[in-house]
Amino acid sequence: MEKNNVKRIHDFDQSIWLDFIDRKIMDTGELQKLIDEDGVRGVTSNPAIFEKAISSSSDYDADIKELSQQDLSNEDLFYKLAVRDIKRAADLFKPVYEEEVKGADGYISLEVSPYLARDTEGTIRQARELWEAVDRENVMIKIPGTAEGLPAIRTCISEGININVTLLFSLDRYETVANAYISGLEDRLEKNQPIDHIASVASFFxxxxxxxxxxxxxxxxxxELYGEVAIASAKKAYEIYKRVFSSERFKKLEAKGARPQRLLWASTSSKNPDFSDTKYVEALIGPNTVNTIPMDTLEAFRDHGQASNTLENDLDKATRTLEQLKEAGIDLEDITQRLEEEGIEKFNQPYGKLLDAIAEQKKKALASNNS
Structure with a gap:
């Protein structure tokens, strides 16, 4: 039987994670099928994904009704719902996590509140709470790679919490995040605590x-550079990854069991109809990386995607692309900073909508309980 196109990607040592979660996909067995047939090896979630899941179905109504009896804020109620889903998905992926190379994959990501993107202490506090609440070793807590997120990432890694660093657009910021991960491991080692079980990814959008x-x-x-800058940036990020995680500094940690923080390609659906719907998957397949893809993109790749080792192709072209931007006076750092701001807002909006929807459902539940 011919191998599934998505599964072929694993031949090149890249893991495919699904950028989607809801109860239906677990209830129907579809998620298990994606694990078995497509070789999907993890799941990422974000506020927009949960907003869609909770607002567009009745799957959460009974839980919201039950939780409305407790004295919970709308945000606390949301996280109770989310933690139930994340635990269930983590248990589904436990066999992947437990494979021969334990902890290579099988992770489920849950994000701290997007309202905390500029709040270091609030992020650390909530990351600890969520990590404790999910109580699964194959979960990652998502923290944005903002300037305020960096010390939170370091602290959480030092405390043994698996972290998915999200919302990365800039090469400089990516390198700072990789170093924050390494610093967190060093802090932990200084306290004579083990580092061989900690996993982290850096999500480059x-x-x-x-x-x-x-x-x-x-x-x-x-x-001629139309549609080329994101892929060029990703290829340069991979060069940084290889340099940072082959350094003498990291080798000392590796000797104690540390694993590199893998690069994860995010925002990999094509937003431009002129581009191939598999563009951001096909161009960046390579070793020790992850691509988290939405369902539509996964289905497109299954249908007509081409898997080959492409990540380190045309590196000179990638370098030249970014040089041409500079020569034209286009400030990519300024653009990536704006993207970070916009990215925070893009998560804040659905999160606000989600909390409003929960408030509305709570009101209905309380009214029906009192009638």
Whole structure:
């Protein structure tokens, strides 16, 4: 039997995680099927995914009704719901986590409140609470890679919490995040605590870069770079990854069992209809990386995706692409900073909607309980 196109990606030592979760996908057995047939090896979630899951179905109504009896804020009630889903998904992926190389994959990610993106102490506090609440070794807590998130990442890693660093657009910020991970491991080792079980990924966002850069390229007559900047940035990020995690500094930690913080490609659905729907998957397949993809992109790749080792192809072209931006006076750092701000807002909006929807359902539940 011919191997599934998505499964072929694993031949090149890249893991495919699903950027989606809801109860239906678990109740129907579809998630288990994705594990078995497509070789999906993890799940990422975010506030927008949960907002859609909770607001667009009745699957959570009974739980909301039950939890409405408790004296919970809307946010606390949401996290009670989310933690139930994350625990269940983590248990589904436990066999993947327990494979021969234990802890290589099988992780489920749950994000701290997007309202905390600029709040270091609040992020640390909530990351600890969520880690304790899910109580699963194959879970990662998502923390945004903002300037305020960096000390939170270091602290949480030092406390043995698996972290998925999200919302990365800039190469400089990515390198700072990789170093925050290493510092967290060093802090932990100084306390004579084990580091061989800690896992982390750095989620580098792709298609949103092109969405913001491409109009600027057109204005500057750089049409030949249209749709190329995100992939060029990702290839340069991988060069940084290889340099940082082959350094003498990291080798000392590796000798104690530390694992590199893998790069994870996020925002990999094509936002531009002119591009192939598998563009951001096909161009970045390579060793020791993860690609988290939404369902539509996974189905497209299953249907017509081409899997080959592409990540280190055309590195000179990637370097030249970023040089051409500089020469044209296009400040990529400024663009990536704007993308970070926009990214925070893109999570804040659905999160606000989600909390409003929970408030509305709580009200209905309380009214029906009192009638």
């Amino acid at each position: 792709l298609s949103r870069i092109d969405v913001m850069v491409d109009p600027v390229l057109k204005e500057n007559g750089l049409n």
